[in-house]
Amino acid sequence: MESAGNMFIGWMKWILIVAGVGGLLICGIMMAVGRRNRSAFAADGAAGIPWVLAGLTCGAVAAVVVGTVIPD
Template sequence: MLAHYLAGAAIELVAAPTPPPAAPPGLEAAGDLFIGWMKWILIVAGVGGLLVCGIMMAVGRRNRSAFAADGAAGIPWVLAGLTCGAVAAVVVGAVLPG
């Protein structure tokens, strides 16, 4: 009897409606603009971050090897941030399919 009740409850949970995402009226253009700005900021910050790492490595070559090592250690962090930004839409689309 309990198994029958639990099976019925599970069917009710599975049958819950899942409408696709919809932008509020008038905000779709603002949302696209905001995401575009964030992508632009990511590109500028990524280029700047890699340039800073390169400058640190070049300046720290002689007698300041710790400075060069810090620059080299920053490269994976910059690349990880760029990767997160590049796959953000894919990950969100996989977690919340529309």
């Protein structure tokens, strides 16, 4: 059961990293596209960056908490 749990947590970590990078790229694209005559689109992209970073931070904190509560 331990190996299955470790594999599941590993997959979730990589999904979080890929989704975070994708989210930051999407926010950057929105800001670049919205630069001309679509200021609301650019503002939405800029407003999304803190949310993506908050999600990545929660994932990093979760890994530390789980590592502390359940030592190897």
